[in-house]
Amino acid sequence: MRSFLCLLLSATLAAAQGGLTIRVDVPLVSLDVTVTDATGKPVNTLTRSDFSIYEDGTLQQIHNFSAVDIPYNVLLLFDCSGSAKPQRELMTEAMTRLIDNLRPQDAIAVAQFGSAVDLRVDWRNRNTGTMDPDLRAFAGCNNTDFYGAMKWTTQKLEGVSGRKGVIVYSDGMSEMPLRRMSVGNQSVYRPADSQDDPAFQRLLQTVRTSATAFYFVAIDTDLNARAGTPPASIYSMQQARSRMEQLADISGGRVAFPKKADDIVPMYERIAHELGSSYSLAYISTNPARDGTFRAIAIRLRDESLRIQQSRQGYVARP
Numbered sequence: 001m002r003s004f005l006c007l008l009l010s011a012t013l014a015a016a017q018g019g020l021t022i023r024v025d026v027p028l029v030s031l032d033v034t035v036t037d038a039t040g041k042p043v044n045t046l047t048r049s050d051f052s053i054y055e056d057g058t059l060q061q062i063h064n065f066s067a068v069d070i071p072y073n074v075l076l077l078f079d080c081s082g083s084a085k086p087q088r089e090l091m092t093e094a095m096t097r098l099i100d101n102l103r104p105q106d107a108i109a110v111a112q113f114g115s116a117v118d119l120r121v122d123w124r125n126r127n128t129g130t131m132d133p134d135l136r137a138f139a140g141c142n143n144t145d146f147y148g149a150m151k152w153t154t155q156k157l158e159g160v161s162g163r164k165g166v167i168v169y170s171d172g173m174s175e176m177p178l179r180r181m182s183v184g185n186q187s188v189y190r191p192a193d194s195q196d197d198p199a200f201q202r203l204l205q206t207v208r209t210s211a212t213a214f215y216f217v218a219i220d221t222d223l224n225a226r227a228g229t230p231p232a233s234i235y236s237m238q239q240a241r242s243r244m245e246q247l248a249d250i251s252g253g254r255v256a257f258p259k260k261a262d263d264i265v266p267m268y269e270r271i272a273h274e275l276g277s278s279y280s281l282a283y284i285s286t287n288p289a290r291d292g293t294f295r296a297i298a299i300r301l302r303d304e305s306l307r308i309q310q311s312r313q314g315y316v317a318r319p
Contacts, residue, residue, distance in 0.1 A: 028063065029055070029285055030252040032213070032278040032311040033299050042277040043306055044068040053283050054298040064282035071105040072163045072275045073123070074098075077153060079170035080141040081114040087219075088135050090261060091169060094268040095135075098167075101272035102126045109156070113149035116140035123160070146174035146240075147203050150247065154210040163280055165213040165253065167271060169264075171220040172240035176200070191239040200243055208250050213311075215253040216244045217267055224257045249315060278311070290319045 033051075035043040048065040076098065078091050099108060103126070110121035118138045150168075157164045176191035177199075194200050207214060220226060221241035222234050229237075241255075248255045256271075258264045285295065296314040 028282045029295075029297070029315060030064070030213070030280065030282040031297065031299075032252070032274070032280050034274055034278050034309045035301065036307045036309075038305060038307070042068075044277060046279065046301075050302045051279070051281060052300045052302075053281060054300065055283075055285055055287065055295050057296075057298075058286055060283040060286060062281055062283055064280070066163055066280035068277060068279055069105070070163055070280070071107060072102075072165065073107045073157070073160045074102065074109075074272075074275065075153060075157060075164075075166040076108065076110045077117075077149065077166055077168045077170075078110075078112040078135055079114070079144070079146075079149075079168070080112040080118075080135065080137065081144040082171070082173070087261065087264075088137070090264060091135055094169075094265045097265055098268040098272040099126060101269055101276065103276050106276065107160075110135075111153075111156075112138075112141075113145070113152070114138075114141040115143035115145050115148075117149055117152045119156075144173060144175075146170065146172060147199055150203055150214075151206055153214075154206050154212060157210065157212045164211070165215060165275065167215045167217065167268070168244075169217045169219070170244070171237070172216070172218060172244040173236070174240065174243075176236075176239060190235050194239070194243055194246060197243075204246060204250060207247050210251070212251060213253040214247045214251040215271060216248055216255045217264060218244050218255050218257050221257060224259050249312075250318065252311060254311060274309075274311075285317075287317070290317050292319065293317055 035046060037043055047067070048062055051062060051065070053060045053062055076095055080088070095110060102108060105125065107123050107125050108121070109119070109123045111117050111119045112135050118140060120135065153166050157166065177197055178189040179192040179196065180187055181190050218224070218241060220237065222238040223241060225234065225237060245255050247253075256267050258267060281299075287295070294314050294316055297310065297312060299308050299310055301308060
């Protein structure tokens with residue numbers, strides 16, 4: 001259920017010895033991994049030296065490593081517009097279950113968005129009292145600014161130290177630029193591909209440099225459309241889904257596609273469990289080409305009896 005990432009950022013790398021800090025501008029490839037023993041029990045005591053990273057079969061140097069016990073800062077962001085409105089109660093349940101599965105040291109914030117962002121709960125640890133995750137409707141729910149909400153998210157997390165991620169519940173629909181296409185004997189206007197969307201390309205660059213992993217619970221896409229969805233809508237849904245996948249890919253997160261409403265709450269529980277039992281690793285690829293090819297990532301452990309699950313199996317080396 002996990003997807004992928006390539007993260008380009010100005011990174012501050014702390015040396016493992018002596019607290020030395022080196023600031024460099026490099027393309028970092030980041031991912032989270034969970035490790036279990038033969039019985040399925042999480043193994044949470046490994047160190048950097050227990051891991052090896054290979055890209056397309058070539059050994060890479062691990063530049064950043066975060067152990068399991070390092071806190072995770074999680075922003076829950078919910079789309080309150082359009083088709084998401086009727087599921088507000090379900091979202092509250094999913095949020096509550098995720099919070100219950102986070103660790104005491106993890107911090108959480110909750111927001112919803114439409115044409116604007118409504119911050120419901122600012123940063124606090126799970127054990128600091130009631131979260132009050134009530135997603136009340138507000139005026140901004142009447143329209144959608146998906147790109148603006150994603151940019152707000154990166155700004156909200158910019159000053160947060162430690163590991164950080166955002167879990168977005170949305171269909172990803174936004175005001176995408178249109179282009180004229182021929183469909184049969186008709187000329188119609190449909191959303192442009194992402195590479196021809198300047199606003200999205202700016203957002204992609206912002207997310208690329210944010211050091212924040214983006215996770216999406218994607219509803220009403222072309223992969224999990226509701227029964228009776230007009231065929232003319234599928235192309236727009238495909239374009240929205242592609243954009244969410246690119247944001248997840250570039251940041252080290254993933255996209256999940258619930259097939260029915262009953263899938264959503266368990267998805268949030270699994271995400272919380274995985275975040276709370278994961279190691280975070282990052283490396284600088286020895287292949288500097290940004291040629292649009294797919295690069296396979298393999299994590300190997302010193303103890304080969306252990307089992308590993310990666311947040312991504314690879315990434316696309318985007319220009």
